[in-house]
Amino acid sequence: xxxxxxxxxxxxxxxxxxxxxxxxxxxxxxxxxxxxxxxxxxxxxxxxxxxxxxxxxxxxxxxxxxxxxxxxxxxxxxxxxxxxxxxxxxxxxxxxxxxxxxxxxxxxxxxxxxxxxxxxxxxxxxxxxxxxxxxxxxxxxxxxxxxxxxxxxxxxxxxxxxxxxxxxxxxxxxxxxxxxxxxxxxxxxxxxxxxxxxxxxxxxxxxxxxxxxxxxxxxxxxxxxxxxxxxxxxxxxxxxxxxxxxxxxxxxxxxxxxxxxxxxxxxxxxxxxxxxxxxxxxxxxxxxxxxxxxxxxxxxxxxxxxxxxxxxxxxxxxxxxxxxxxxxxxxxxxxxxxxxxxxxxxxxxxxxxxxxxxxxxxxxxxxxxxxxxxxxxxxxxxxxxxxxxxxxxxxxxxxxxxxxxxxxxxx
Ligand code: HAM
Numbered sequence: 001x002x003x004x005x006x007x008x009x010x011x012x013x014x015x016x017x018x019x020x021x022x023x024x025x026x027x028x029x030x031x032x033x034x035x036x037x038x039x040x041x042x043x044x045x046x047x048x049x050x051x052x053x054x055x056x057x058x059x060x061x062x063x064x065x066x067x068x069x070x071x072x073x074x075x076x077x078x079x080x081x082x083x084x085x086x087x088x089x090x091x092x093x094x095x096x097x098x099x100x101x102x103x104x105x106x107x108x109x110x111x112x113x114x115x116x117x118x119x120x121x122x123x124x125x126x127x128x129x130x131x132x133x134x135x136x137x138x139x140x141x142x143x144x145x146x147x148x149x150x151x152x153x154x155x156x157x158x159x160x161x162x163x164x165x166x167x168x169x170x171x172x173x174x175x176x177x178x179x180x181x182x183x184x185x186x187x188x189x190x191x192x193x194x195x196x197x198x199x200x201x202x203x204x205x206x207x208x209x210x211x212x213x214x215x216x217x218x219x220x221x222x223x224x225x226x227x228x229x230x231x232x233x234x235x236x237x238x239x240x241x242x243x244x245x246x247x248x249x250x251x252x253x254x255x256x257x258x259x260x261x262x263x264x265x266x267x268x269x270x271x272x273x274x275x276x277x278x279x280x281x282x283x284x285x286x287x288x289x290x291x292x293x294x295x296x297x298x299x300x301x302x303x304x305x306x307x308x309x310x311x312x313x314x315x316x317x318x319x320x321x322x323x324x325x326x327x328x329x330x331x332x333x334x335x336x337x338x339x340x341x342x343x344x345x346x347x348x349x350x351x352x353x354x355x356x357x358x359x360x361x362x363x364x365x366x367x368x369x370x371x372x373x374x375x376x377x378x379x380x381x382x383x384x385x386x387x388x389x390x391x392x393x394x395x396x397x398x399x400x401x402x403x404x405x406x407x408x409x410x411x
Contacts, residue, residue, distance in 0.1 A: 010116070010124030021320040025309055026109060028155045029129045032148055033107040038131055041106045043087040045113075049077040055086030055295060057262025059203035066114040068124075080113035083261065084306060085288065086295070088132050093297035102135030103302070109309075121279030121311050130285070130306030137289060137301035139239035142267045143247055149283050149305050150249050153271060158315045160274035161282060163250065166226065166257030167237040168205075170265050171290050173230035178204060180223050188218045208256045219256070226255040233266060240267050263288040267303065273315045282315060283307025324374025326409055329356035329381065330366040336381045343381075343402055350406045377409050 007013055014022060030040075049069050056062050068080040081087055088106060091097075097104050109129045116122050131148050133141045146163070153161050168174060185192065185200045185207060192200075193212035200207075207219055229237065244251055251269075259268050268286030276282070285305025292300035327347065329340045340356050347354045355373050357366045363380075370378045370392065378390045379402065389408060390397040400408060 008124070010118035010122075012123065017322075020322045021313055021316070021318065022309065024320055025129070025156060025312055029107070029109065029152055032151050032155065033131060036105070036144065036148060038105040038107040038133075038148070041088060041091065041108050042110065043081070043084070043091055043108070045111065046078045046080050047087050047090065049079040051086050051090055051295070052079055052082060055089065055263060055291060056083060057203075059199055059206075060260055060262055062114060062260065066116055068113045068115055082112055082114045084108055084110075084112065084128060084130050085132060085261075085263070085285075085291070085304060088304075089134070089288075089292050089295050089297070089302070092134050092300075093292060093295055098135065098298050098300060103133040103141055104135055105131070105133045107131045119279065121276055121308070121314055123310065127309040128306040129309060130283075130304060132302060132304030134292065134302040134304075135300055137236075137287075139236055139243055139267075142240045142287065142303050143243040143249075145285070145303050145305055146244065146269055147247050147249060149271060149285075149307055152307070153282065153312075156312060156316060158273060158282065158312055160315070162252065162272055162274070164254040164257050164270045164272060165241070165244075165251045166254050166268050167229060167233060167240075167266055168225060168258075168264050168268055168286070169229045169233040173228075173233055174225065174265075177223065177225050177228040180228070181205070181207075181225075184222050185218065191215070191218050203262070205258045206260075208258045209260070224255045226253070236266055259284065259286060263291040263294070265289040269305070271307070273311070275315045275317075276311060279311065281308075282311050322374075323353070324376060325355050325370075326352040326376055327354045327405070328366070328370035328373060328375035328378045329354065330363060330370065330378050331357055332363065332380060332382045334360060336383065339402075340381055343379075343405075347406055350410075352406060352410070379405055 052067060053063055062082045067082055070078055072078055092104065107130065110127065111125050112128050113125050115124055118124060131145050133145055181204045182200055185204055189197055191214040193210055193215045196207045196210050196215050207215055210216065257268055257270060264286045266287040266289065270284035271282045272280045273282050283305055287303040289301040292302060329344055331337060331340055344354045344356045357369065361369060367378065376392055378392060380388050387400055387402045388397050389400045389405065
């Protein structure tokens with residue numbers, strides 16, 4: 001026998017019995033985004049590698065270790081998208097969206113790719129849903145996008161979720177603080193993990209995210225960015241906090257919150273769930289006021305987030321059963337199949353969910369199958385043109401004209 005294949009490491013199949021739950025997430029998200037005026041955007045699954053190098057940042061784990069990069073037949077370096085914000089900003093600039101009324105409010109959903117060590121909640125191909133509002137620095141927009149994800153989590157009923165909020169300040173204002181942090185790290189370099197030590201100069205903030213005991217001890221005494229915000233950035237943050245309060249979104253301030261991408265400025269946030277173990281972040285994001293300009297566009301402030309669909313599903317851990325069928329057509333005789341095919345097509349055109357026997361089963365077998373597919377009614381076609389309709393819940397059965405079935409069972 002030929003060797004069988006398996007899905008690649010860190011990837012998974014979504015089987016039919018798992019898809020109803022996933023569809024529920026998409027549906028809830030579409031509704032919530034639509035009500036707030038966000039419109040769907042889809043970008044390619046791969047982009048030029050340099051978009052991510054420049055957009056996500058060369059010092060990040062994503063760019064240093066996790067990208068699926070390949071050369072196409074023309075020698076161009078391409079990368080399977082590890083995240084969605086840089087591609088959307090690329091599209092914003094490419095299509096001149098700065099000419100539209102601002103902010104441009106977008107949402108997206110689809111697969112993303114990171115070569116990470118697979119574990120529960122961490123995959124090499126995973127799916128995100130996300131929203132981006134581009135073209136305004138108003139704290140109102142920070143609060144609007146945070147409310148979207150908060151509403152989604154609430155609508156789905158994800159338990160045990162907490163919102164952590166922080167601010168990274170604007171790029172210029174952060175520079176002084178970073179020098180202070182670097183000198184703190186340099187002064188105790190021998191206590192740090194190798195990874196953090198290597199990145200003191202290029203990405204000192206990541207030290208706050210380390211699990212390494214020595215590094216944690218050094219960071220316990222580190223200066224905090226929240227204590228060093230410029231007056232404007234501090235005001236912006238205060239406004240975000242007070243508007244979140246007005247929108248009844250609960251949060252806690254985390255002065256050590258940092259994120260894995262370089263583009264963030266000012267507000268950052270993270271929704272964590274206590275049911276998820278090590279990979280506890282359901283979703284997160286923040287402002288990225290410098291990114292569009294960095295990608296060749298006009299200076300344009302923006303804010304957004306992405307949530308991991310698989311992490312939401314893991315946290316929900318619920319069964320969503322697929323909606324059953326309205327009708328199953330059973331045949332007393334195989335000769336009736338032409339009539340059954342025509343009737344099934346006609347009833348489906350009327351919007352009814354209809355299945356019929358496709359396997360030449362006995363009458364008993366057909367009733368079993370009707371049960372399996374969750375049919376509310378079974379129509380038994382008899383030779384000579386007569387038919388009877390059975391209500392599967394009550395067991396009532398009546399002789400019917402097959403042409404009248406739609407009006408008899410329309411739910
Ligand atoms: P991120 O924090 O890298 O942000 O990813 C967002 C979410 O995607 C995470 O909170 C997590 O739920 C999910 N996720 C990330 N990596 C994996 C993985 N390997 N397996 C399963 N789920 C994963 C971004 O991607 C930014 N683009 C978010 C953003 C949008 N910021 C501003 N706008």
